[in-house]
Amino acid sequence: MQTNLADFMRNTPDGEEADAILRKCVHCGFCTATCPTYQLLGDELDGPRGRIYLIKQMVEGAPVTRSTQLHLDRCLTCRSCESTCPSGVQYGKLIEIGRKLTEEKVPRPFGQRLMRRMLASFVPNSTLFTPAMRLGQHFRPLLPKKLRDKVPQRQRQLEWPTATHPRKMLMLAGCVQPSMMPNVNIATARVLDALGVQTVIAPEAGCCGAIRLHLGYNDEALDDVRQNIDAWWPHVEQGAEAIVMNASGCGATVKEYAHLLRNDPAYAEKAKRIVELTRDISEILPDFEEALTPLTRRRAIHTVAYHPPCTLQHGQQIRGKVEHLLNALGIDVRLPADSHLCCGSAGTYSLTQPALSYALRNQKLEKLKAQEPQIIVSANVGCIAHLQSGTSTPVVHWVELVEHMLAS
Structure with a gap:
């Protein structure tokens, strides 16, 4: 796909990245066959190929409309299209650039702005989210069904292992998982403990950054990223073997830290090291199969x-x-x-x-x-x-x- 970047995108990091990604797309349409929203809606603009075309128009200087924003909003960012694409189009990175542009150019209705601001401020903040989740779980039977669907029943917590081991791995506790499903983290620690590995959580680490990033609050998301790197770095220097992820959404984001901070001279190299250490629990446990x-x-x-x-x-x-x-x-x-x-x-x-x-x-x-x-x-x-x-x-x-x- 040939592109002709508008002046406001030319010689910028986002412009150069968008240009490189767009030039890989050959309009083959294989991506539409595995796009969930295209399967539901049947609209070309609600599939990857159509959204790529909308983003191409944006970076070339065409007017950005509320309709454009709607089609990008409907994308799940599931990246199934990336697995299907024979040309290696990095659609996930491209749509984040497109969403950033629409946020800058298309004012949202007040209700949407309020909802997105509340989500970006509330969900990643465990100080607010945890007591609210506890309250919701206490009164869960009385909640309307739509709200009850968002509040899992409270788990009876397992005990965190107390043994120490020479082998240590960091783990991201996450922002919502400790209150919604605490046994996921505890179970991970207990399985690793049985294999002779101690799980360490850095309390200063918080949200991986995904929630704010996907809602368009890029600067705040990067602050989350830097905070996590700062929290983990002393443990990295002390020889932690890995940074364990048991929420694949967090893992996918943390593995993008080097890309997100590629232009930050203070964090770029640290971010690369964090990515090198980050492994989903499904990547770690197979190495212990014979012992497990x-x-x-x-x-x-x-x-x-x-x-x-x-x-x-x-x-x-x-x-x-x-x-x-x-x-x-x-x-x-x-x-x-x-x-x-x-x-x-x-x-x-x-x-x-x-x-x-x-x-x-x-x-x-x-x-x-x-x-x-x-x-x-x-x-x-x-x-x-x-x-x-x-x-x-x-x-x-x-x-x-x-x-x-x-x-x-």
């Missing part, structure tokens, strides 16, 4: 349906590892039809685009339940909460299942 297998027993769970989050299979390009490990532990893992498609959670998407989000959730649950599983497992807090709101079948993180299988 004799430590577990199947118990009563033998058949699960697995929903691989988009941020794992498309964002991080990690496929097959969860299934392989669970199979090695004696679990029958069943992938649903169209397992490459998004469940509709997508961070705050279920709040900003509820109709599309719930349509995708219902489609996903239908295909998951067709596998006749005892439980559904996934790898991201948002997907788990979103899916659980639509079914009575338990939905858990797969590492919780592994922890449950540890022989006591």
Whole structure:
């Protein structure tokens, strides 16, 4: 695709990146076949090829309209199109540039501005989010269904392991996971503890930056990124082996830190080192398969349906590892039809685009339940909460299942 950047984009980091990405696109349209919103809406502008064309127009100086903003808003940023694209178009990076431009050029209605500002200020702030979640869980039976769907039942917490080990790995606790699903972090620590690895959480680390980044608050998102690097750096210098991610949405974002801070001389090199150390728990545990297998027993769970989050299979390009490990532990893992498609959670998407989000959730649950599983497992807090709101079948993180299988 040939481009002719407008003056305001020429010789800028975003302009150069957009130009390089756009020139890779050959209009083949393979991406439309795996785009969830195109499948639902059938509108070319609600698929990757159409959105790429809209962004091309923007960077070439065409007027940016509310319609343009709407089509970009409807994108889940699931990046399924990246897995499909034969030309290697980095659509995820391109749409963030497009969204940044629309935020600058198209004023949003007051209601949207208020909602997005509240989400960006409230959700990543655990000081506010945690007590609100606790209150919501206490009064959950009395909440309206739409609000109740966003408040998972309170978990009975496992005990955090207390043993110390020479081998240490950092873990990002996250901003919402400790209050919504604390056992995901605890289960991760307990499994690593059984394998002789101590899990360390830097309390100063907070939100990975994804929520503010995808809502268009780029400067605030970069502040989140720098805060995490500062929190982790002393542990990195002390020899932490890895930075463990058990929320694939966070992992996909942290693995972009080097790109996000590429123009920051104070943090660029540190960000590269953070990316080198960052590994999803599904990348770590297979290395321990021989040690883990004799430590577990199947118990009563033998058949699960697995929903691989988009941020794992498309964002991080990690496929097959969860299934392989669970199979090695004696679990029958069943992938649903169209397992490459998004469940509709997508961070705050279920709040900003509820109709599309719930349509995708219902489609996903239908295909998951067709596998006749005892439980559904996934790898991201948002997907788990979103899916659980639509079914009575338990939905858990797969590492919780592994922890449950540890022989006591």
